[in-house]
Amino acid sequence: MEGSLSSAHLTVLKSIRKHIQYLDDEVAELDAGIRNIVQTQYREPWQLLQTLPGVDEIAAAGLIAEIGDDISAFGSRESLASWAGLCPGNNESAGKRKSGKTRKGNQSLRRLMCEISQAAVKTKSQFKGKHQSLTIRRGYKRSIIAIGHKMLRVIYCILTKLTPYKDPEIDYEALTVQRNAPRWLQMLQKYNYLPALTKE
Known part of the structure; x- marks a missing residue:
């Protein structure tokens, strides 16, 4: 920073810094509480979800919080994707696609899947190649939604079969x-x- 800071500026900056530190401590405490819950009550699905590229401890806990550990309640992969709002609309007439907007759904899960997708496409997995090919045709945002849809279908299989994820590219x-x-x-x-x- 260039220029001088007055005593008033320093007071405000110290207050902001303390508030940021307070928020960081609160987040750390909440993360520790979340880890404790999933490790004791949902250990197996929590660990299995972390085998998926882009899914860390907190993301896996978030998935369990939104989906639960009883995936059979959704009935199918398609129903889960639709519930999450990651099932793209299909409005096609005379060979022309009019709209590809996603449906309304669970906004928290959709947001989480988008974050996971953005992390997954940076790994050496099948999702990276899929994302690169989709981005050329559909753009970055739509390709992330498509990857999220694909990953959610994989998550359904992981929690149904209770088996770790294995990437075909590895x-x-x-x-x-x-x-x-x-x-x-x-x-x-x-x-x-x-x-x-x-x-x-």
Whole structure:
């Protein structure tokens, strides 16, 4: 900042800084309370949701708060997407698409899914490639809605089958080997299944 600050300016800035710190402390306390609840009452679905790209601890807790852990109440993936307001409208006549507006739905869940989608498209997952192809044809905002719709359908499957997410773009076997190969080699050498490797 350029210029001088008077004592009045400093007083106001100190007050603002204290208020920001107070809000940060309140948010941290609420986050801790949310984590405690989901870890004790919804541990399995909470952990499974975090296997999805773009979903962290708080986002997973938010999904459980909005959807619940009994996903069968929605009946189908389509019903869940419609309830969230992430099911695009279909108004087509004579081969011409007139409108693609999304329906009204749960605004909190829709907002959360948009945040998750924006985080997911930055990861090395199928959602990144899908987003890039959609953005060219439909623009950034509409592609984020489309990714949110796709991810919500995946969430429905995760909570229905209670299985972690596996991305088709990722070779999990190769990742496992990459992470564990040094340890495996050390153990094989330790028990004389492989000769010790010497550095030249």
